[in-house]
Amino acid sequence: MRIAIQGEPGSFSHEAALRMVQDAAVKHCAFSAEVFQALSSGDVDAAVIPIENALAGSVLEHYDLLLQHDVLVEREYLLPIHHNLIVVPGTRLDEIRVVDSHPIALAQCRRFFARQPQIAARAAYDTAGSVKRLMAEGDKSVAAIAGVRAAAHFSAEILERNLEDSPENYTRFFLVRRRADAELSSVADKVSLAFQVENRPGTLVDALQAFAGLGVNLTKIESRPVPGSPWHYVFYTDYQLPTPETAGRALEVLAGHCSMVRELGRYVAAQPEA
Structure with missing residues (x-):
């Protein structure tokens, strides 16, 4: 199944897509609007989108996009979210001045920033994308917050694990298909x-x-x-x-x-x- 997501390889959306459809061929999009355009045009068979996080709340843009397109939610999935401080290999904590990540990920790690007041949070379009940029630029004063898969994909180093404010941190994902192609579950609840x-x-x-x-x-x-x-x-x-x-x-x-x-x-x- 061809599945569109918003984000780079190694993002949480990427992980959710592979957990929901193990043999998925994932199409990576920069923006959520591109995900829905790819689905509506038939370039992909489905889309996997985050709709809500247990700590940071709803992804409001995705509600708007669900209503704007002729699509149906076919499945939902709860992905456990564990955030990591990811750096250029060899970076020390006292060298870091800025941490990049998606705004929703940053909002889930407020306690980390409270413990490290010398480090500023900076919004990026994607968790894994912030790791990609980090490794491309090689700046040890910058780190990223993302998942383990992103660190492995871009050969980065995990300096600290489990930065999320609560261990009970889940993101709810939807598998979305064109309305004409969607299969509604006979045991839906x-x-x-x-x-x-x-x-x-x-x-x-x-x-x-x-x-x-x-x-x-x-x-x-x-x-x-x-x-x-x-x-x-x-x-x-x-x-x-x-x-x-x-x-x-x-x-x-x-x-x-x-x-x-x-x-x-x-x-x-x-x-x-x-």
Whole structure:
């Protein structure tokens, strides 16, 4: 299966793609919009994207992209995330002045930076990409935060391991396919859904009460602004699916309260791995 990801070889998205589809042929993209373009155009069969981290929260751009493209979430996966301080071989900790990484990775390592106030955090487009740049430039005053796979791929050295603020650090990934090609699981127990309500009192409450009336448990709700419509929002929700029939019923009931309802995926809830 040809899978697009955002990031360099050795990134966490790369690792997630290979864990979800072991024989995947991975296409590396610089930006998330390129990932969805590759999927929509048929250049790849699927995309693997991070949607949420247990410490840093949601990847908001990816919610927008899921709604902008005719795709469905087919599977989810929880990848354990362990961050490492990666350097040019032979670098000492007291030589480092800047650490590069993706902003979400930096946000997961706040305690490290609190312990090392002389080191500044600097945002990069990708964890593994920061290691690639580090090794290309060979500057010992710069380090990177990334995974073990990135250090091995670019022949860098791991100076410190497990920088994440909590050992219970997972990133939730989606395997996304074109809607026409997606295969919804017959044993799905979780649904991702987007809806929009009118900007007037009580509409969001009515929508949420519709879920309650169906007896479903909402596990997540996220709001995103509607481009070109200030103070209007799309709400993204995940809910547990008690029976297969509930998914269709939820769409019907919500349609009576919402100006837009769209199911984004129906899949088996992932469980954490070691």
